[in-house]
Amino acid sequence: MKSPIQNEVGAIFVPVRDIEKARDWYCDLLGVPADGDIPGGHLYVLPMKHARVVLDSKIYSDEAVYQIPAFHFNTEDIEAAYTFMEEKEVELVTDIQFDHFFNFKDPDGNLLMICQC
Incomplete structure (x- = not known):
């Protein structure tokens, strides 16, 4: 059977404490506008050219x-x-x-x- 799994990364999740502060910091770092929705109040998908980087304040913990x-x-x-x-x-x-x-x-x-x- 041919694998139904694609050989590409869809998204990488990064645990962050404060979604708005993290969005602003990463967007500034990458030189992209800090706009767009924050789904569920805890996710922000950085506007990237290839794989998406998702900042997520819901999964944040010191251990994560x-x-x-x-x-x-x-x-x-x-x-x-x-x-x-x-x-x-x-x-x-x-x-x-x-x-x-x-x-x-x-x-x-x-x-x-x-x-x-």
């Missing part, structure tokens, strides 16, 4: 926060991305590693990554 990056944001210029994050005073967890990636935390403590692809 990402301790390792579950995904990464792409960049074509890792140095510029690192400088941008420094200027935004984002909590940087690592320096640029192997001229390729670095890790940072969002305001809720989720460990995330930016990677030059």
